[in-house]
Amino acid sequence: MATYLEFIQQNEERDGVRFSWNVWPSSRLEATRMVVPLACLLTPLKERPDLPPVQYEPVLCSRTTCRAILNPLCQVDYRAKLWACNFCFQRNQFPPAYTGISEVNQPAELMPQFSTIEYVIQRGAQSPLIFLYVVDTCLEEDDLQALKESLQMSLSLLPPDALVGLITFGRMVQVHELSCEGISKSYVFRGTKDLTAKQIQDMLGLTKPAMPMQQARPGQPQEQPFVSSRFLQPVHKIDMNLTDLLGELQRDPWPVTQGKRPLRSTGVALSIAVGLLEGTFPNTGARIMLFTGGPPTQGPGMVVGDELKVPIRSWHDIEKDNARFMKKATKHYEMLANRTATNGHCIDIYACALDQTGLLEMKCCANLTGGHMVMGDSFNTSLFKQTFQRIFSKDFNGDFRMAFGATLEVKTSRELKVAGAIGPCVSLNVKGPCVSENELGVGGTSQWKICGLDPTSTLGIYFEVVNQHNAPVPQGGRGAIQFVTQYQHSSTQRRIRVTTIARNWADAQSQLRHIEAAFDQEAAAVLMARLGVFRAESEEGPDVLRWLDRQLIRLCQKFGQYNKEDPTSFRLSDSFSLYPQFMFHLRRSPFLQVFNNSPDESSYYRHHFARQDLTQSLIMIQPILYSYSFHGPPEPVLLDSSSILADRILLMDTFFQIVIYLGETIAQWRKAGYQDMPEYENFKHLLQAPLDDAQEILQARFPMPRYINTEHGGSQARFLLSKVNPSQTHNNLYAWGQETGAPILTDDVSLQVFMDHLKKLAVSSAC
């Protein structure tokens, strides 16, 4: 084994797992002193082109409380055809199919390189994927037109046997019947009245034949004539019909008087969509895709009244407790999200409007069900169109990059317990021997449901070392964790992906250096950030910042090398050196700062932060800045105001935005039109280079970032200026006039000041 860096990278590529600590402190007490908890970022469905799924079922430990899956860490007695569970030490017989195994004839799951393996379950019914469009019709004409076109286009991207449904809403909610010939038919619901699932099914006429259906369910339900067939039809059957129907969609016909918002019954529409699927296709992969162009203005889930003179709530209102609809609306959507999650469906929200659309209240719909959340200015933008198209992108096998109805189960060896998870999941409330009493994130369970996930969906999973100090782990002992993800593949197969990992235990007192060296500061930063953001959802912003600061100080105290009360002596080892900088940028990030962001934007940013993988998360915390100049090839530069130079082009990637910034001189050159002169072709190339790089990022990312092309003095330059470390401000005047970058007009502390304070506090014996 080479360096820990290589080890970490190798593990991530193979298992999709990154731990904050790669050598584990062997006792509870020591683990708590490490400040950063033992945790990992798990990407359950990380794309593994080199990993073909095996076409048989996993072998389970026979102990009912364990049910761990046979893995390379298990001890196998090939002669006796026995294997010992490495979690509970139960000895198990191999099943009859394994009679032929030997040291040289091992099944895949016993080979070390298959620490992650995927099984395809053959039994059980396969039901088609379901896509239920929930479309807002209170849109401007061109917006609606663009949306209609996007939806029509999407029909061609769906698998032919997928079921589609259409619900439109405005003042009323219409559930469109898709099967009928001739006259187009829809069921209409009042937008102000919340209905129970039972009522909805009654009103849609779904209940009557349901009795024989339920009895037949264990058999082959997809061959039964679905009761819901009127509303959900295979794409190949009705794509013409539905294309026409979408084409004929009109704007909500109810008049909107001056000074009013259109009445938009988003809450009821979603409720009906959820109720429709709940009654007809429970526990089947289904996406409810909500397209909305404004805030819900009536009925349950309303976010703002229809009077335009009353603006939609801001953070200021929320702090002042002035958001009168927020709590009720949030409760409504939470209830819906929980129901949806229970049924294994997911809700996507595509909100395109210039003003807020109520994402703050609706966020749980996407967050708890693993749905997507996309925010844009208009449906008539490439941001929306391409993002939406990318939902239906396919992987190397030609399968959709989406999976449904997953459950993630975590099994730990005895020294560990699982404390919780943070990500697009809900708890399944499965108590077990490996469930910790302390909760971090969504805890109290060893199983979570992730209704919708894609190859990049990443969960933060937090553990607790429970081994007591006086019961040391034997030298060389290893702790093991098994992640079992059962899900419905987009090809409608049921699959199980099993990842089993093991790490060494180390005594923190004697082997602190080992532990320290095995610290993954990137993973740690993201995992701490997730905890911070998770807290920020329920706590006041400043409290979270204080908590983060305290954790950072404690970490520095623990792992820094310094003389007491001497800040100048403070040093951090390489494996910790970037961590304070991450924390500095995290404190400034929109995930924890609500200033200058609407509540919707905050929700949107936090949504994506809680589900992206480590690399993307790090970009979100600390944006990447590239510099392009005549001085050399493009190079990453410090995210610092000093990097903003007149003769540079900067490319910043904050995950949500791609900013291209032309320095003062470059901008003047461009204005003068040098790029068009043949003798300055190199300038033309220089201008083009960041554009090409930006395109590359734009192509790869979901959701599509906002693309900003600006220059020195441009109004959009604020996107860059607000992100860089304000090392030069109007306050430190000494820098004026020097060739050291651009001053930022802010009172925010710079990284330098932050670090100075940190050192001072870390070395102080007061805390």
Next chain:
Amino acid sequence: MSQQGYVATPPYSQSQPGIGLSPPHYGHYGDPSHAGSPPGKVHYFDLHVIINSQWSGLLSRTGSGMAPPGQGPPGPPSAPLFQGPPQPPQPSIMQPGSQVLPPPPTTALNGPGASPLPPSTHRQDGLPGPAPLNAQYQTLGSFLFKIFFQAANYGPQMAGGQLSYPGGFPGGPAQMAGPPQLQKKLDPDSIPSPVSRGQVYATNTRGQVPPLVTTDCVIQDQGNASPRYIRCTTYCFPCTSDMAKQAQIPLAAVIKPFATIPSNETPLFLVNHGENGPVRCNRCKAYMCPFMQFIEGGRRYQCGFCNCVNDVPPFYFQHLDHIGRRLDHYEKPELSLGSYEYVATLDYCRKNKPPNPPAFIFMIDVSYSNIKNGLVKLICEELKTVLEKLPKEEQEDTSAIRVGFITYNKVLHFFNVKSNLAQPQMMVVTDVGEVFVPLLDGFLVNYQESQSVIHNLLDQIPEMFADSNENETVFAPVIQAGMEALQAADCPGKLFIFHSSLPTAEAPGKLKNRDDKKLINTDKEKILFQPQTNVYDSLAKDCVAHGCCVTLFLFPSQYVDVASLGLVPQLTGGTLYKYNNFQMHMDSQQFLNDLRNDIEKKIGFDAIMRVRTSTGFRATDFFGGIFMNNTTDVEMAAIDCDKAVTVEFKHDDKLGEDSGALIQCAVLYTTVGGQRRLRIHNLSLNCSSQLADLYKSCETDALINFFAKSAFKAVLHQPLKVIREILVNQTAHMLACYRKNCASPSAASQLILPDSMKVLPVYMNCLLKNCVLLSRPEISTDERAYQRQLVMTMGVADSQLFFYPQLLPIHTLDVKSTTLPAAIRCSESRLSEEGIFLLANGLNMFLWLGVSSPPELIQGIFNVPSFAHVSTDMTLLPEVGNPYSQTLRMIMSIIQQKRPYSMKLTIVKQREQPEMVFRQFLVEDKGLYGGSSYVDFLCCVHKEICQLLN
């Protein structure tokens, strides 16, 4: 002024009120020269004619019109002759207790006594009629017409009675003592003549009693509203409330503000004062009318209603002429006419906005039974043509009315039929618990613009639900949806609901089958007439508030609770049509005619009626298809040409004989074109402190209309027995009061009827025998509730025909004449085995065939060789190019023409089972299931009178 001229019909024909088109016999009513020629007659019936006297109650009316020749100027119509030998005495004895009916006086029908007048002079006399009177008993008196009911020589005295009444000439001198004269000679000009048809009745005199409803005449508005619009129970009000109490004659007016006016009468003038709006009295807000007195050279006017002196608005000023009349008196309708319309200003509109044109919404029950029996298809097919004929303003090319479509069973289906759609769109509303309108744009559309989409829809509806097996229906949510659609479109309108079953689906207004025959004849019977839930009541209230009129076509095959379902149509000014056990081949014609009529008929929307009166009395009670939020404003979601409101008046104070009693009825409404208008009807009545004047001016048809409505309203709250007693008592009281105060002294045993009320007993008996008031388990509860509701909105002509059907002999038809044959009395004794008779009551029509009907007639009418070949299944006579067939069909269409409901024709063969149904309509006979015969009732009333007098 010989007011009784037009009541005169020859004897033996049935009394005038039963005849739709009997020839009028009146002079020019406006001609004062006739005023002093009030002939009358007294008929003294001997004991011998007791038998016949049971018919003479009606005959009496006939007789009253006869003018004694040589008495007064020859203007008034004279009586036909009673000639021939005396009727042989009949041996039966009339006793109040004994219900011995005399044998049918068939002999009388064809008896030698019948001496027809030459048809040229009086067509009706062409009919041989019974000659009940011996000429020697027949004496002509000026006012009295008496019928002696005397006990047989050997019987007790109590059964006797005498009918007596004055001729009732307004303002006519009391010529009580006209010496009996025998009519010997007849002046050919003085007898009624059929060519007098089309004579003119001018409404220029206060308190004049108008022609009977059945009289065909031209009415000329000369300052009072035509009797087609307002008809009063009496045209002379008692001066004091004491007097009114003494007589117990109801003071009421039956107002039919949108009555259809024959094409030869002048339609209403429209007055437009521009932004000034109508001129109104400052105090009582009465509208400018002929009763306003201009004073001070035309600068002021005194209100005839409240006597307030108002300034004439400058724009309205006009000088007065030498008799104090404005110079523009004849130029301004509101100064010279009894009825006219005003263009209303924005002040008279909801929210001060001009109203939108109304909308019609068609709501079709598409539950299993309606699909299966083809009704839905029938409706859809018919709508395609009938929608071409939506009512419109006269000057417009196309109708402004928009249309919308809803189908429903347990849920509601709305249709978007916007003109730019290729296909209609269906929107299903399943939330019937809280129904709402799912679309605005495209639901109510202009028929012309969306014609192709609508036709497409109507083609598809029957197919769309062809596979439906939904049996349950909702009802209240359907109305609610229609109302809310109109409300959302901000326009008044009318819902046409085609419904067939008890709404049992879970929804507001859900009904259960509560038909319970055990309740009949108990104090709880009234429950059957009350709605099951109060949902419909509040729904009706909302409908009226939003100008939503509901017309319901019911196709019940079993109990559907008409009392509940019919409430909203009734209170919103709509119409209820009921087709029991609807069968495509039997009933579709009737239904389609009703549908066409209802869509095309004249109608005003979102109406408020206010009845103002001069000081001393006021309107206290209102009956009809109305809703009242307070005590004065009569609100109607809509009012059409067939709906009448009966208004009862009570005294506040003393009325002056000079000033009379003035009534102004103002209806504010929205036209089919969306204009807001005021329709004003003015009527002046006399006042008198003489009871005799009061009795002279009574109008029996209007009285019966009032009695029927008040009794049918009371049905909801009181036991039927009590109501029947009240009716009988009041009848007796009215007559007793007359007897006591007005009639010349006579033997106590005489039953004396005032001329104007001579047919009151027979009508009252018909009312009492009506299935609403007389419970019989054989009649379905629904039918009773239906008839009850029907009567509540009836005008005088309709109620008259409804209670006393028209019976026409067909076998004696003169195929060359275009007039209707004279009606005969509704009694079995009038039928003959050789005859064919046509009976109509406004709802049903029967063609009764005697077993020995002349084969040539059968051949002519049915195109079959004999009686036995006639099929009773048909509801439409075959079109045979034969004078019999043509004339009969013409007669039937004439009878049908003026009636709001299409009458279903039933062919009845004598002595076959269906005859039972027919017989129920022979109202003078003892009812099959109870109800006394006319004679029995007369005796009963007489007994009551005697008790009162003692």
